[in-house]
Amino acid sequence: MFLPRFISDQDINEKNVLTSLFCPIKAATDHLQEEILMGILSRLPMWSLFRFKCVSSIWKTLISDSYFTVKHLNRTKNDQGSQKLLITQMCFREEIFPMYCCPLSPAQLVDENVQKLKLDCPSNPKLTVRCKILCLYDGLAVIRVTDTFDHDLSTVLLWNPSTRESMVLPPTEFSDQPREYYFGLGYDSTSGEYKILRIYQDFNPFCRHRVKLPNEILTLTSGYCWRRIVEYPRHGICSLVWAMNFLAFIHATFHWIDISSNHFVVVSFSISNEVYGEMPLSEEILSLLMPGHCSIGVCVLGGMLYVHSSISVLHDKTMFFKFWVMKAYSVEESWMPLLTVDSSCFVDVKLKYMFPHGEVLYLFRALELSGSAFWTRNVGPFRLWPQCDNTGSVYAYTESLISPKSLTY
Amino acid sequence: MASSSKTEQKKMLILKSSEEEEFEIEESIAVQSGTIKNMVEDDFTLIPLPNVDTETLIKIIKYMKKHGEKTKSNEKDIEEFDKEFVKKSFTELKELVLAANYLHITSLIDLLCQAFADRIKNKSVKAIREIFGIPNDFTPEEEAEVYEQHKWAHEEGKEHIDHSAY
Numbered sequence: 001m002f003l004p005r006f007i008s009d010q011d012i013n014e015k016n017v018l019t020s021l022f023c024p025i026k027a028a029t030d031h032l033q034e035e036i037l038m039g040i041l042s043r044l045p046m047w048s049l050f051r052f053k054c055v056s057s058i059w060k061t062l063i064s065d066s067y068f069t070v071k072h073l074n075r076t077k078n079d080q081g082s083q084k085l086l087i088t089q090m091c092f093r094e095e096i097f098p099m100y101c102c103p104l105s106p107a108q109l110v111d112e113n114v115q116k117l118k119l120d121c122p123s124n125p126k127l128t129v130r131c132k133i134l135c136l137y138d139g140l141a142v143i144r145v146t147d148t149f150d151h152d153l154s155t156v157l158l159w160n161p162s163t164r165e166s167m168v169l170p171p172t173e174f175s176d177q178p179r180e181y182y183f184g185l186g187y188d189s190t191s192g193e194y195k196i197l198r199i200y201q202d203f204n205p206f207c208r209h210r211v212k213l214p215n216e217i218l219t220l221t222s223g224y225c226w227r228r229i230v231e232y233p234r235h236g237i238c239s240l241v242w243a244m245n246f247l248a249f250i251h252a253t254f255h256w257i258d259i260s261s262n263h264f265v266v267v268s269f270s271i272s273n274e275v276y277g278e279m280p281l282s283e284e285i286l287s288l289l290m291p292g293h294c295s296i297g298v299c300v301l302g303g304m305l306y307v308h309s310s311i312s313v314l315h316d317k318t319m320f321f322k323f324w325v326m327k328a329y330s331v332e333e334s335w336m337p338l339l340t341v342d343s344s345c346f347v348d349v350k351l352k353y354m355f356p357h358g359e360v361l362y363l364f365r366a367l368e369l370s371g372s373a374f375w376t377r378n379v380g381p382f383r384l385w386p387q388c389d390n391t392g393s394v395y396a397y398t399e400s401l402i403s404p405k406s407l408t409y
Numbered sequence: 410m411a412s413s414s415k416t417e418q419k420k421m422l423i424l425k426s427s428e429e430e431e432f433e434i435e436e437s438i439a440v441q442s443g444t445i446k447n448m449v450e451d452d453f454t455l456i457p458l459p460n461v462d463t464e465t466l467i468k469i470i471k472y473m474k475k476h477g478e479k480t481k482s483n484e485k486d487i488e489e490f491d492k493e494f495v496k497k498s499f500t501e502l503k504e505l506v507l508a509a510n511y512l513h514i515t516s517l518i519d520l521l522c523q524a525f526a527d528r529i530k531n532k533s534v535k536a537i538r539e540i541f542g543i544p545n546d547f548t549p550e551e552e553a554e555v556y557e558q559h560k561w562a563h564e565e566g567k568e569h570i571d572h573s574a575y
Binding site for chain 1: 541
């Protein structure tokens with residue numbers, strides 16, 4: 001059972017849970033009170049924390065404590081040094097699909113020798129598998145692991161790339177066809193639980209006889225299973241497979257793009273009371289983006305909602321990439337244009353991260369799979385990732401200690 | 410913060426260390442300590458600090474004096490001071506953080522915790538036990554189990570591990 005978040009440092013003094021575990025009092029210099037120790041431990045990088053579990057049983061208990069996990073996460077969320085990039089690569093020729101994590105900081109992105117840590121896909125290491133990241137939040141990832149040789153064999157897991165711990169999610173009674181669902185992961189502070197939402201997206205707008213499968217939500221608590229939720233009332237047929245990453249989670253609400261009366265809207269779904277809503281896009285956005293002529297999605301950066309889109313100009317064979325940010329949440333007039341990229345050599349441009357000073361990091365994918373590069377408005381390109389058939393996906397995440405297994409304990 | 414009137418008397422307090430040595434300090438600077446602030450509100454002017462020895466008290470007073478003159482323009486200066494301030498042995502740092510905690514000087518506690526974290530993050534497990542005076546209370550089997558749980562952390566980056574206890 002997850003403790004409530006946002007407990008202030010002052011509250012630690014009132015928490016006596018750990019005092020009974022302490023050794024008899026030694027000399028003052030040798031016995032650092034638990035709150036000081038927590039203050040030091042919460043500032044340590046993950047790698048040090050895992051090693052220091054071996055120091056003594058008290059340190060092990062402290063580091064494994066769920067209260068400490070929350071305190072640690074509250075600190076890492078605001079610490080640039082704890083932000084990482086998770087990268088999947090697809091080397092079709094060699095039939096390997098490695099995954100890496102590397103630090104995310106402006107200085108280190110420029111460094112040719114930035115340390116990339118190879119991550120093992122959490123599954124039987126003897127199998128050749130590919131990992132697809134379905135969504136990420138608070139350092140937890142929902143991933144699909146598919147057998148390279150038998151694409152029908154796949155498992156969906158909850159995985160923490162920082163602790164390397166994973167847990168298989170329960171199957172659903174409805175179709176598990178990989179491509180037809182979009183996932184979102186968020187935290188419901190009302191109930192103190194993490195929840196995974198999966199939204200069905202019809203990929204073939206021309207097949208009208210296709211059965212629509214329900215949307216479902218999974219609460220990560222003991223005795224958990226997928227629960228069907230109410231349909232979004234005005235669901236249109238929307239085939240935007242290339243646009244979306246995963247459901248954007250902000251202000252305790254999931255967001256995605258759907259079509260209503262032949263124009264785009266941002267659909268919202270609140271995590272605690274499970275109510276649908278709609279957020280309008282601005283006139284400018286609607287005049288430029290028409291269903292059928294572009295791809296579009298929403299994502300969250302630096303606490304704000306962004307729209308990313310790509311518009312192809314057919315006669316020209318060029319593409320425009322346009323981005324907007326919603327400066328004030330749910331205020332239609334606050335959609336501001338961010339950037340337009342006009343290029344014939346990029347096949348995809350996405351928003352990946354916002355640095356503390358407000359600089360947005362973009363990921364550009366070049367034609368003919370020749371690589372990807374990071375840019376910001378002022379500096380770029382940062383890096384071209386190592387040559388491989390294709391960089392599958394790149395996501396920014398925060399290091400956290402949250403244990404997938406403990407959520408459903 | 411500077412007084413404009415020359416005749417105005419700044420209220421002074423006396424801080425007394427565990428070794429009974431007394432130090433005079435301006436009240437406006439001393440109240441950076443939450444503990445001292447509470448005692449001042451209860452009308453104390455002589456503040457006994459039985460948990461803080463003389464050497465540590467001198468350092469703390471130095472810190473509070475420097476941070477007492479914090480303005481918008483001398484931020485860099487204060488940063489430099491803080492950097493130098495934490496260049497001390499682990500024993501001294503431990504005394505300081507215990508005293509800062511007792512005195513409720515939040516900024517100093519944060520500074521010291523960060524200094525500790527920065528200094529110990531690459532240390533080996535054995536070095537940590539030495540620095541903090543912690544006995545290993547695991548049985549060999551228990552320790553092996555905890556090691557296995559996060560084996561990758563122990564194996565990766567082995568070359569960065571620092572075994573010294575200083």
